[in-house]
Amino acid sequence: QVQLVESGGGLVQAGGSLRISCVASGFYFSNYPLSWVRRAPGKGLEWVAAASNLGNATRYAEARKGRFTIYRDNAQNTLYLQMNTLSPEDKARYYCVKLQTVNDPIKSPRSQGTQVTVSS
Numbered sequence: 001q002v003q004l005v006e007s008g009g010g011l012v013q014a015g016g017s018l019r020i021s022c023v024a025s026g027f028y029f030s031n032y033p034l035s036w037v038r039r040a041p042g043k044g045l046e047w048v049a050a051a052s053n054l055g056n057a058t059r060y061a062e063a064r065k066g067r068f069t070i071y072r073d074n075a076q077n078t079l080y081l082q083m084n085t086l087s088p089e090d091k092a093r094y095y096c097v098k099l100q101t102v103n104d105p106i107k108s109p110r111s112q113g114t115q116v117t118v119s120s
Helices: none
Strands: 004-007 010-013 016-024 033-038 046-051 056-062 068-073 078-083 092-098 114-119
Touching: 004 092, 016 033, 016 092, 016 114, 033 068, 033 078, 046 068, 046 078, 056 068
Parallel strands: 010 114
Antiparallel strands: 004 016, 016 078, 033 046, 033 092, 046 056, 068 078, 092 114
């Protein structure tokens, strides 16, 4: 049974940084690419970034390039998202999603997510 558990969210001031994590179980972690998606209040699901199964190839939504870094530790079955220079527009619930390929279209999450709130 695939399980993805996000953590690390919280309240941060605008301009600050936060690192969120996703611990996976129930599948062979290093075989699958993963992505981060987010949902802001009153808005639809938004794709954030994706990493290949070994983490050597990454993709970012244009607005997140240079501010966010996705990486993974396959030995720990953990996916990370380092977020810098956060703005109130980044306030959202963040989810990790298991993919079949790194170029998969956005997929709805099946996990609880972690809330990121950015104060102005």
